[in-house]
Amino acid sequence: MSKPPRIGLLGAGPWAERTQAPALAAHPGLEFSGVWGRRPEAAAALAAAHDTTAHSGEAGIDALFAESDAIAFALPPDVQAPLAVRAAAAGCHLIMDKPVATTVEGARAVADAAAAANVASVVFCTLRFSPVTSAWIDDQVATGGWFTAHAQWLGSLYGPSAESSPFAASPWRREKGGLWDVGPHALSALIPLLGDVTEVTAVRGEPDLTHLVLRHNSGATSTAALSLSAPSKGARTGFVAHGEHGVVSLPEEWGDPIGSFTAAVDALLASVRSGLPHACDVRFGLRLTEILVEAEKQVAAAAAGK
Missing domain, CATH: 3.30.360.10 (Dihydrodipicolinate Reductase; domain 2)
Structure with missing residues (x-):
């Protein structure tokens, strides 16, 4: 990327407010391109706090994708997964929260979309970036x-x-x-x-x-x-x-989550530059979902057998 990469944020809740937004705003090597939130007032407040643009509604999602090279997510897993598919199709690299999704189908759709669009991805598993x-x-x-x-x-x-x-x-x-x-x-x-x-x-x-x-x-x-x-x-x-x-x-001691998320951003940018996948990418996120779904099935089967 010849210009500073532009990274937008989907989500304006407590996790976005405490971790993703401060990390993106303070990062010296990128442009914080905007915030989208399901609650317009929360998106506006978070964007104003970090001197960026607020978006809301369906049109706001597409506008943020158009203004960004990458998208960071701070949303519930089954909200972020379909939006990540759309972001990848729009050519945006992905920084996703864990878990990627709570269904194998949802997580696989993200992995397939990222592969089809040839975009880089990172799943923010804190231990892997602190x-x-x-x-x-x-x-x-x-x-x-x-x-x-x-x-x-x-x-x-x-x-x-x-x-x-x-x-x-x-x-x-x-x-x-x-x-x-x-x-x-x-x-x-x-x-x-x-x-x-x-x-x-x-x-x-x-x-x-x-x-x-x-x-x-x-x-x-x-x-x-x-x-x-x-x-x-x-x-x-x-x-x-x-x-x-x-x-x-x-x-x-895991350290400051803002610092850990900054490291995740750096990992994504390195993957974009090198073309090499990160070990903690959306395919790894898919594998985590597969394992957790299997565990959940066993718990449900045991409960049904009581």
Whole structure:
């Protein structure tokens, strides 16, 4: 790109306000081309805060695509997926939130559209772009020799003593729970270390706790415990890998999400320049969706058999 790339933002909620918009506005190597929101007043407020253009309605989506080289998403998964298909068809590169979609069909449509349009893509799995955690994952991949790993993402967003959070009002998050909201975090670290998932076993506890046992193509197995409804004093995030070189734990500090999203933008721009796909692109996002859908099917089948 001879001129600074223009990146627009779809979404004007809490995540966009706290992470994507500040990162795009502060990035020295791009032009923040505009904000579209489902609520016109929210889009206008966010655009005004960052000295860019507000868009709303169907015409606003197409206008933002026309004014942008890339589109960042801060929308619920099954809202962002069809819009990403449209963005790719308009020639825009994609920075998507996780999960890409909550259906395999929705995620595959995005991957197919990106391939057909030959646009670059990145899925913003935070661990893969935070400087601290991404470096840790790279180090463990280089070390190798891991035979198991155990992930715990036990949030208290809906726990009995949870404090008020703007993210708790998200309908999709409440409906889909920890499996879909924090499951991508766990998988984004497990898969690089142990290989693609070849077998999934899922068990649901109340009210929102899902246990996964995974077999990987390396022959290793792993586990993950995922929830958004843990009691606040019982909430924790942890990731431990065991291997021939010892036991290692993921750093507890993930860093500033604005910095992590900036790194995701840089990764997208590097992929555009090189023509090489990023490891955490929409095809990886599709794979995450396939795994989570299989887990959800097993949970539903067990519930139906009671």
